[in-house]
Amino acid sequence: MxxxxxxxxxxxxxxxxxxxxxxxxxxxxxxxxxxxxxxxxxxxxxxxxxxxxxxxxxxxxxxxxxxxxxxxxxxxxxxxxxxxxxxxxxxxxxxxxxxxxxxxxxxxxxxxxxxxxxxxxxxxxxxxxxxxxxxxxxxxxxxxxxxxxxxxxxxxxxxxxxxxxxxxxxxxxxxxxxxxxxxxxxxxxxxxxxxxxxxxxxxxxxxxxxxxxxxxxDIKHKYRKDTVRVEVGKSFQPEKAADGLRKLTAVTNVRTDNRIIEIQVHNAEDSGADILAFLLKEAVPVIRYEIMEPSLENVFLQVVV
Known part of the structure; x- marks a missing residue:
């Protein structure tokens, strides 16, 4: 009602x-x-x-x-x-x-x-x-x-x-x-x-x-843009891994900021194995790996200009 x-x-x-x-x-x-x-x-x-x-x-x-x-x-x-x-x-x-x-x-x-x-x-x-x-x-x-x-x-x-x-x-x-x-x-x-x-x-x-x-x-799911966030060790420059990550089939965009690599993908769960395999192969010192949940702020910014 x-x-x-x-x-x-x-x-x-x-x-x-x-x-x-x-x-x-x-x-x-x-x-x-x-x-x-x-x-x-x-x-x-x-x-x-x-x-x-x-x-x-x-x-x-x-x-x-x-x-x-x-x-x-x-x-x-x-x-x-x-x-x-x-x-x-x-x-x-x-x-x-x-x-x-x-x-x-x-x-x-x-x-x-x-x-x-x-x-x-x-x-x-x-x-x-x-x-x-x-x-x-x-x-x-x-x-x-x-x-x-x-x-x-x-x-x-x-x-x-x-x-x-x-x-x-x-x-x-x-x-x-x-x-x-x-x-x-x-x-x-x-x-x-x-x-x-x-x-x-x-x-x-x-x-x-x-x-x-x-x-x-439902709205958060509809406007979801899967993002994997990787925090690397102090001694590692994130941009060293960025070029290789951009070449992965499932990756649509990569952004680095200080010790953080943000990787946009088509599906974070399906792409996780490939991303982790690449990071392991390149000996990237991973401190934290997480799939970012979509927020209403991101949705709001997409629909309100």
Whole structure:
């Protein structure tokens, strides 16, 4: 079942077309990585999903319900974490979630149970400090708790890790991985390593158009360029072996850098015996031999120009 569906959605600001005929679906209980350079149109798309902006054409459905600009009932199924969440700084986390629950009409006992559950999930249980003293990472974690308070079917996260240090990013990604068990997540970002870590599917947005969509594993396999990486001993010059490696039938390209030889081949597993036989014959002092896994960064650079 698709929790979110966009069908030929377009949006222009004056003469500038920001989104053009955008169509994709996000399956239930998945994490969909919405990828693109800054200015690609990701935030504009999310604002249309939330009903904050009106699309020029096309249709958006959340849980089968059509999104309407300005006053959309579909938002009762959505939790939203903006890139810079705002809070009442004089409150502590429990007070803030209590206020949010009351505003949305939740019963007192539900607010209490959900607050306890969510503060444990985001690692803020027992924190009674005022929010104005929170770090950026703590505010992002509280923002996730607030966005999940109503048990939404869809959680939209706009660049949730972009301004965090490595530890803060890890904390947010761990939380989202756990939240996936209870909701569906649209994860907008330009940090490809984060996408590779938690996303099941991706959509790559470039100049307002979706240039790539699918399962992460399928996409990496499709765009795979097999590369063997060989590290040689300090006393050996890699270029000495490069010319001979280039003559091997299975090798398409060889690049050297310091003590590293990178060998592109048609199939790394089938070519391994020939490469190793050559290195042994030439007495190349091999310190490490590995087949490089394709990365989303390499795929992104191929489809976005």
């Amino acid at each position: 698709a929790i979110l569906e966009l069908d030929k959605v377009s949006k222009s600001f004056g003469a500038v077309k920001v989104i053009g005929d955008l169509s994709f679906q996000v399956p239930d209980h998945s994490v969909f990585g919405f990828i693109g350079k800054n200015g690609a149109g990701k935030t504009t798309t999310m604002k249309m999903i939330l009903g904050f902006l009106q699309q020029d054409s096309g249709v958006i459905h959340v849980c089968g319900e059509k999104v309407s600009y300005g006053n959309t009932k579909a938002n009762r199924n959505i939790g939203y974490l903006p890139d810079v969440p705002e809070f009442y700084g004089y409150m502590n986390p429990k007070e803030y979630l209590k206020l949010c629950g009351e505003i949305t009409g939740l019963k007192k006992e539900i607010i209490q149970s959900r607050t306890k559950e969510l503060l444990e999930l985001v690692g803020l249980d027992g924190v009674n400090r005022r929010i104005h003293g929170f770090s950026r990472g703590m505010k992002q974690r509280l923002g996730i708790a607030q966005a999940l308070l109503n048990e939404p079917k869809l959680l939209i996260c706009d660049e949730p890790t972009s301004a965090l240090d490595p530890m803060g990013r890890k904390e947010i990604l761990d939380i989202l991985s756990l939240a996936k068990n209870k909701t569906t997540i649209l994860f907008s970002t330009h940090i490809l390593s984060d996408v590779e870590r938690i996303c099941d599917r991706i959509g790559v947005l470039n100049q307002g158009k979706l240039v790539l969509e699918g399962d992460v594993s």
